[in-house]
Amino acid sequence: MASQKPLTGKVALVTGASRGLGAGIALALGDAGADVAVTDLLVEGAQEDPLSLVSYSILAAHFARSGGVHTLEVCKKIEEMGVQSRACKMDVTCPDEICQVVADIEAQWGGIDILVNNAGVMDNFALLEKQNPDMWERDLKVNLSGAFNCIRAVWPGMKKKKWGRIVNISSFVAQTGALAQPGYGASKAGLLGLSRSLALEGARHNITVNAVLPGFIDTEAVRLQDRKTMERITDRIAMKRLGQVGEVAAAVVFLAGPEASYITGAALPVAGGADLFVF
Numbered sequence: 001m002a003s004q005k006p007l008t009g010k011v012a013l014v015t016g017a018s019r020g021l022g023a024g025i026a027l028a029l030g031d032a033g034a035d036v037a038v039t040d041l042l043v044e045g046a047q048e049d050p051l052s053l054v055s056y057s058i059l060a061a062h063f064a065r066s067g068g069v070h071t072l073e074v075c076k077k078i079e080e081m082g083v084q085s086r087a088c089k090m091d092v093t094c095p096d097e098i099c100q101v102v103a104d105i106e107a108q109w110g111g112i113d114i115l116v117n118n119a120g121v122m123d124n125f126a127l128l129e130k131q132n133p134d135m136w137e138r139d140l141k142v143n144l145s146g147a148f149n150c151i152r153a154v155w156p157g158m159k160k161k162k163w164g165r166i167v168n169i170s171s172f173v174a175q176t177g178a179l180a181q182p183g184y185g186a187s188k189a190g191l192l193g194l195s196r197s198l199a200l201e202g203a204r205h206n207i208t209v210n211a212v213l214p215g216f217i218d219t220e221a222v223r224l225q226d227r228k229t230m231e232r233i234t235d236r237i238a239m240k241r242l243g244q245v246g247e248v249a250a251a252v253v254f255l256a257g258p259e260a261s262y263i264t265g266a267a268l269p270v271a272g273g274a275d276l277f278v279f
């Protein structure tokens, strides 16, 4: 029978955990018994001027401006569960910042066992001829290279422990494509190649690397869509509803836990059939 707290004694780091899926995943890992580093580009009170975020990401600027940053709050909720947590400002595009955070966690908690690469940008919408090359580069830099940077930072510690779990949050669009989001679609498909390649390398060190492919999940960012778009989206999902954050978080906890010890290189859709042909 599965243990109630399967991740007791493990240390997890989640990227992009100030809201949405990242926050939900961090809370679920804490609830499963792990100590959790809650990291994000944005931390309450510490972020740059929201206006300076506009050129980086419209979504980041929106949430910084509207009080939608909850990194410290998520950390506090996890501590209330009786495990350790700390909130860290960490930009996944900045290897020096990542190395500093990882070194601090390793010194404090004795190494990272579970890494969830959740940080992502999904606000670059334009057909090809209107795509801005800088935004294409940004999509790849955050969504794909960001995961690469974080894995590189935790890998030596996992190798030393001969134990590691890496979960990359891709998207169902890695398999279907994403109209008017070529950078997003390419970066999320790239995460599958990265996961499988590192699964091969990690196997000899008992490090598993898997990808979760969420469908349309009911997060603050998705809720910004207008009602008509939401209706069109829901109609196109086989299960005729959005997914809940907890439904994705449960898949991540499973892949991070002892029962998934022989699963690596997998791409697990949690999409309610959004990836299927709906007729």
Ligand SMILES: NC(=O)c1ccc[n+]([C@@H]2O[C@H](COP(=O)([O-])OP(=O)(O)OC[C@H]3O[C@@H](n4cnc5c(N)ncnc54)[C@H](O)[C@@H]3O)[C@@H](O)[C@H]2O)c1
Binding pocket: 015, 016, 017, 018, 019, 020, 021, 022, 039, 040, 041, 042, 059, 060, 090, 091, 092, 093, 118, 119, 120, 121, 122, 142, 146, 169, 170, 171, 172, 213, 214, 215, 216, 217, 218, 219, 220, 221, 222
């Ligand atoms: N919500 C969905 O329907 C859905 C579907 C498929 C995949 N996903 C993926 O799940 C992840 C989370 O989605 P969400 O809906 O919660 O999105 P979101 O935009 O609400 O959250 C993304 C988080 O990443 C952080 N972030 C952005 N750039 C960063 C950087 N450079 N360094 C560190 N943190 C950074 C943001 O501050 C934010 O907290 C994303 O990778 C997204 O692509 C979401």
